[in-house]
Amino acid sequence: MVKQFRTPSIAALCAMLGIGLFGCGGDEGATEESPADDFASAMEGLREAAEGLASGERVDPVDFRELQELLPEEVAGLRRVSREGQRSGAAGITFSIAEARYEAEAEEEYGSIEISVTDTGGLGGFAAMGMAAWLSVDVDRETDRGYERTTKYEGYPAYEEFQSREGDIGSAELSFVVGERFIVQLDGNDVRMDDVKDAAGDLPLRRLEDLSRR
Secondary structure (H helix, E strand, O other): OOOOOOOOOHHHHHHHHOOOOOOOOOOOOOOOOOHHHHHHHHHHHHHHHHHHHOOOOOOOOOOHHHHHOOOOOEEOOEEEEEEEEEEEEEOOEEEEEEEEEEEOOOOOOOOEEEEEEEEOHHHHHHHHHHOOHHHHOOOEEEOOOEEEEEEEEOOEEEEEEEEEEEOOEEEEEEEEEEOOOEEEEEEEEEEOHHHHHHHHHOOOHHHHHHHHHO
């Protein structure tokens, strides 16, 4: 079952800011911290990020309703079955997110894709560094079941991961950043990676670029 819509949390905010939550197999020398320690560390990171915003340019995020309009009724042959959006914030950092879920119409068909578009405009000049944790790393790893890598999608910095369940069918993720501001993430279940990339191709990415310059 595909995970439910991702509600932005402290962990999600920290991930956008690149505060040490990106995992690439673990660090043998790392020590285990309690949930309380993790939360305290996350809040401290958010406090420092908010302080960094004080001297930077502040950009209000696009209304999530406008982002919802960018999520079409159909992608890669899958029909949109739900859509939602919200404006969230913590520690002086505000962002907008719109999400939609797509599923096959026929019962005998399978596959679903969830798409989210997040505007980190509220991060201002801090955004380029903190939008997505994988922006600051270089990953290229393969196993018998799949792979993960940092790459490019249509010229945008991107991250993709695929885990096979049966041949070229499995769970697939594609994330990329548009206009140094918008994080686009696609999560597919019982699909091919090509299906997820086709879905990304159905999004009006040029309109996102225009919004980033507005």
